Amino acid sequence: MKYVFNANIPTSPIQLTDDGDVKFFIGLNCTNGKLPVPLCITVEKRIDNHNQKSICNSYFECHMSSEIDKELNEDSMLMHKSRHIHCDSVETLTVDGENGPRFQNESHEGYKVHDWNMNETAINEEDYRMNTNPTSDKQVTQIGSFRTGSAQSAEILTMIDTSDGFIHDNPTIIEDVANERQNMMQQPIVSGISDDHLEEHQIYSSKKELQRKLYMMALKRKFEFKTTKSTTKLLLVECFDKECKWRVRATKLGISNMFQIMKFYSTHTCRLDMMSRDNRHASSWLIGESIRETYQGIGCEFRPKDIVADIRKQYGIQISYDKAWRAKELALGSIRGSPEESYNTLPSYCYVLEQKNPGTITDIVTDCDNQFKYFFMSIGASLAGFHTSIRPVVAVDGTFLKAKYLGTLFIAACKDGNNQIYPLAFGIGDSENDASWEWFLQKLHDALGHIDDLFVISDRHGSIEKAVHKVFPHARHGVCTYHVGQNLKTKFKNPAIHKLFHDAAHAYRVSEFNFIFGQLEMIDPRAARYLMDIGVDRWARSYSTEKRYNIMTTGIVESLNAVLKNARDLPVLQLVEELRNLLQKWFVTRQQQAMSMSTELTMWADGELRSRYNMSATYLVEPINSKECNVNYAGISAQVNLDTRSCTCRQFDLDHIPCAHAIAACRFYNISCYTLCSKYFTTKALLSSYSECIYPTGNEIDWVVPNHIRDKVVLPPKTRRPTGRPRKVRIPSGGEGKRTSRCSRCGQYGHNRKTCKRPIP
Numbered sequence: 001m002k003y004v005f006n007a008n009i010p011t012s013p014i015q016l017t018d019d020g021d022v023k024f025f026i027g028l029n030c031t032n033g034k035l036p037v038p039l040c041i042t043v044e045k046r047i048d049n050h051n052q053k054s055i056c057n058s059y060f061e062c063h064m065s066s067e068i069d070k071e072l073n074e075d076s077m078l079m080h081k082s083r084h085i086h087c088d089s090v091e092t093l094t095v096d097g098e099n100g101p102r103f104q105n106e107s108h109e110g111y112k113v114h115d116w117n118m119n120e121t122a123i124n125e126e127d128y129r130m131n132t133n134p135t136s137d138k139q140v141t142q143i144g145s146f147r148t149g150s151a152q153s154a155e156i157l158t159m160i161d162t163s164d165g166f167i168h169d170n171p172t173i174i175e176d177v178a179n180e181r182q183n184m185m186q187q188p189i190v191s192g193i194s195d196d197h198l199e200e201h202q203i204y205s206s207k208k209e210l211q212r213k214l215y216m217m218a219l220k221r222k223f224e225f226k227t228t229k230s231t232t233k234l235l236l237v238e239c240f241d242k243e244c245k246w247r248v249r250a251t252k253l254g255i256s257n258m259f260q261i262m263k264f265y266s267t268h269t270c271r272l273d274m275m276s277r278d279n280r281h282a283s284s285w286l287i288g289e290s291i292r293e294t295y296q297g298i299g300c301e302f303r304p305k306d307i308v309a310d311i312r313k314q315y316g317i318q319i320s321y322d323k324a325w326r327a328k329e330l331a332l333g334s335i336r337g338s339p340e341e342s343y344n345t346l347p348s349y350c351y352v353l354e355q356k357n358p359g360t361i362t363d364i365v366t367d368c369d370n371q372f373k374y375f376f377m378s379i380g381a382s383l384a385g386f387h388t389s390i391r392p393v394v395a396v397d398g399t400f401l402k403a404k405y406l407g408t409l410f411i412a413a414c415k416d417g418n419n420q421i422y423p424l425a426f427g428i429g430d431s432e433n434d435a436s437w438e439w440f441l442q443k444l445h446d447a448l449g450h451i452d453d454l455f456v457i458s459d460r461h462g463s464i465e466k467a468v469h470k471v472f473p474h475a476r477h478g479v480c481t482y483h484v485g486q487n488l489k490t491k492f493k494n495p496a497i498h499k500l501f502h503d504a505a506h507a508y509r510v511s512e513f514n515f516i517f518g519q520l521e522m523i524d525p526r527a528a529r530y531l532m533d534i535g536v537d538r539w540a541r542s543y544s545t546e547k548r549y550n551i552m553t554t555g556i557v558e559s560l561n562a563v564l565k566n567a568r569d570l571p572v573l574q575l576v577e578e579l580r581n582l583l584q585k586w587f588v589t590r591q592q593q594a595m596s597m598s599t600e601l602t603m604w605a606d607g608e609l610r611s612r613y614n615m616s617a618t619y620l621v622e623p624i625n626s627k628e629c630n631v632n633y634a635g636i637s638a639q640v641n642l643d644t645r646s647c648t649c650r651q652f653d654l655d656h657i658p659c660a661h662a663i664a665a666c667r668f669y670n671i672s673c674y675t676l677c678s679k680y681f682t683t684k685a686l687l688s689s690y691s692e693c694i695y696p697t698g699n700e701i702d703w704v705v706p707n708h709i710r711d712k713v714v715l716p717p718k719t720r721r722p723t724g725r726p727r728k729v730r731i732p733s734g735g736e737g738k739r740t741s742r743c744s745r746c747g748q749y750g751h752n753r754k755t756c757k758r759p760i761p
Contacts, residue, residue, distance in 0.1 A: 241270035288330030342571035378425040381692035508650040605681035619664035
């Protein structure tokens, strides 16, 4: 009978035919009193009556014998200095013509058997099967699926020919053995570089993994070695000191990529003067692998000089700044992947994103050479919320990207009912030019459709103005008052003009605007003429004919640029995924926030209404009719019409939240002021804005993508990086000036917490 066991190491079954093979097998594989390699055994028993047909079925448990000095059988093969099988009993099935088949228990004394542990394997009695064919000269015994303590298994089917009264030395064998890859997967495989323990018979997933382990071991234990031989099937390394006996020999396992340590001499006898200040194994690749976990996520500020200090502190090795920089780039590359591959994977990502998030719109444009040109993305959940519950005021702007192939990130964003940033769409192009802005706004128009009372706000970039007038001919285009104010600072360098411009732009009454702008004109007529040329209705709230609400700047987009400061360093695919992930987090957080609100209005709108309510406490109301009244305070009057939701102060008309005069009128007529607020500021609308979920795309290996999408080729764009150190900080706008930082540690100005050197009392 032949048994095939899964050992702790992958190996193919070896058939031993005589005593010499057994001795050679044990001598080759027995180390330190252990036999790690499985042994296949054929057991024979002499049967006196040649007319009898018997099947020997062994149920056994195996035990390790510390002394290997017994024989298996006096009449058959000998196994000297080996481990042997111990059987408590053997069942035989005797077949004769008169009495029929019968089982009988026989003592194991006739077998002269011995103990042998094969990885402490025991056959599960429930899996024993026997099939007898009375018309055949051969009987079949099948011992199916038995288990070991390490959850390994094998199946054995033994066909034994007893036609001549003997169980032959070479019976017909049928083995059901799992394939080599499956067996190897069941073995313990060493992975990772944190543990510097090394021993014989360890298995590594690849040759590179083993080399990484050896390199890290050399760094930690402060020695050096050289590679004597390295092939696809063999790795042999030894200590750099020729007199030292330390060495490792590893070989490839079958056709897999795994390597196993076959020989390892662990004692070091090398001289101390052989060790150098800069370990030869401290390569940028190895250092990059060791610091890889530090760069997980985005925004890590582990700089090259920090790597130099950390390696010196941890391993006592001095590396150059250049090597530390290369190690950082390799670590980031291993985490983020190749920028080139990122562009090529983008079509598949967009397809999966659209499948996971219905209503999502994406588009990729390449040139005739399949090189990347434009990208557009608008998540379906954002579009759905915008159409139902978001004010139709869209701010657009662009910011530069800092990855290998540079480019510009285009952003379109709004404000929700709680005055928070609501991202609407993103785009990527080469730069802020006429063609790129027209393409992005055209895709935005296609995604939004026709929107009544749409108001677009941007800075005074010429390409944006042209594209808005061409793509959104019915929309109103306003300019950011912050950027106009900064331009005033640059051109006229008079702080008083900037202050007067700010007051004039935010005035609600036309009369108030005319008074303030007249003062500005008297101080500097050139500045007044400059503002008139821009168009008063584009920056002054009092002259705005469309619903601009309280949104006067592109600050929502600038704030989003600041949030994405670190993400703009990523390759294009990781950048797009970071944008999606950001929206997913915001939607979940704000949905929970909206569900927890107990007020009718959002927290921000409710706070604004309460502030105006407190102001109206001393206002005097003079009714005109059931819906109109005149409200007086400190000699200034305002006429309120609750039916048309208007007030001559213009605050009610433009903000669409009742002003103090309207609230006083509501209190006089016993009307709830909440009913006069715009629907966009209600908690119900806020909850509707974030009602839909944004789903992740999952692992790339699990993507199901059609061939025509997967086969689409997208090459990196045609870009030329400027010489010098890559720019990481944007160029300040005109008149922006340099801000003085304040240290959060000592409270002084001119430095930050990271560079603070002042002692704390």
